[in-house]
Amino acid sequence: MTTTLGTASARPGEIATGRLEVGETRDGSSVGLPVAVVNGASSGKTLYMQAASDGDELNGVGVIQRVVPRLDPAELSGTILIVGIVNYHAFQVAEHRNPIDDTKMNRAYPGNKNGTSSERIAAATFDAATRADLILDLHQGSTSQMLDEVRVRCGKRHRLHEQCLELAKAFGCGYVLDQKGPDGQLARTGPDEGIPTVDPELGGAVGWDEESIQKGVEGVFNVLRYYGFLEGNQPLEPQTRASGFEQYGAPAGGLVTLEKDLGDRVSPGETIFTVTTPFGEPKAEVTADSGGIFWRARRLPQVATGEYVCSVGTDIGQY
CATH class of the missing domain: 3.40.630.10 (Zn peptidases)
Incomplete structure (x- = not known):
């Protein structure tokens, strides 16, 4: 047909x-x-x-x-x-x-x-x-x-x-x-x-x-x-399944350094990124609220206060 x-x-x-x-x-x-x-x-x-x-x-x-x-x-x-x-x-x-x-x-x-x-x-x-x-x-x-x-x-x-x-x-x-x-x-x-x-x-x-x-x-x-x-x-x-998604924004403006690569395991309280001035002076350190997998991140390093930085997939399992 x-x-x-x-x-x-x-x-x-x-x-x-x-x-x-x-x-x-x-x-x-x-x-x-x-x-x-x-x-x-x-x-x-x-x-x-x-x-x-x-x-x-x-x-x-x-x-x-x-x-x-x-x-x-x-x-x-x-x-x-x-x-x-x-x-x-x-x-x-x-x-x-x-x-x-x-x-x-x-x-x-x-x-x-x-x-x-x-x-x-x-x-x-x-x-x-x-x-x-x-x-x-x-x-x-x-x-x-x-x-x-x-x-x-x-x-x-x-x-x-x-x-x-x-x-x-x-x-x-x-x-x-x-x-x-x-x-x-x-x-x-x-x-x-x-x-x-x-x-x-x-x-x-x-x-x-x-x-x-x-x-x-x-x-x-x-x-x-x-x-x-x-x-x-x-x-x-078998696939790795996440049932949740936590997004993280910048608590201060500056330059972001990611401490994790895509696919890395993340533990609660572990540092996932830092923010510094253009001169490398520390401004903020952001830690994970929950355990999971480092899932997504911005490409550009510069951020304003509250701007999206990264996401962690949570409630991880295999199926």
Whole structure:
């Protein structure tokens, strides 16, 4: 059966690319998101993938750029629907939020086809996503340094929690944040529609980071093998799961020195960063409130009072 997404239309055994219209720019030109359909020669499940719903989070775009040329629909069972760049306007200016309505796209789901720019884009991509059996929403830690991880955002009491955890484990980054997310995230609204959905957060970079992109490429192919899109045995590897997240800000302005590397274990009361003057004079020392794993940190050393510095994943376990 022919599968269509926007102007991309592929018969079994074909790949097609095209555009998904979501509105117009200020000069009246049509806005079309880049989309692809990979229609397997054999029937099977449907996977939906998207990237750059936050316009400066580019590692997911790098993943899709590398995954699609490696896919042979003759060897694929099922269908893959892809939106390569969701936040069109923010991507054009390398910003996080949609500059047309100053909205963070990953707070706009399930969207509104008659709403703001972001709500219309969310509605169009949500319509595509809800045609699938599984959803991967590729993100990164914006420009912060961050572990490669997968986020399960539906909450532990959700009826699809275990299925979302299974999808995160199949992706196999090694780290999982299992914490209910804010309203409007695709990884929150997808499970409400009965579709296991996760949010791989592939590191953080200015531009993109090849190591994190490669981790994402491996994760996508892990999912394709585990769920039967591709042949091959894909075992589930143990993951380190954090159920909490503690953020730390600077108690004083100055220059930050991090005392931990990403992935390091942190003990309660252990120093995680210090703040000094430009002359190296001590101003503040910040210690961990709880034990956990050093998960995320700012890239630039200069901070103002109260500015974000780092995060520690807490309530650590294996699953």
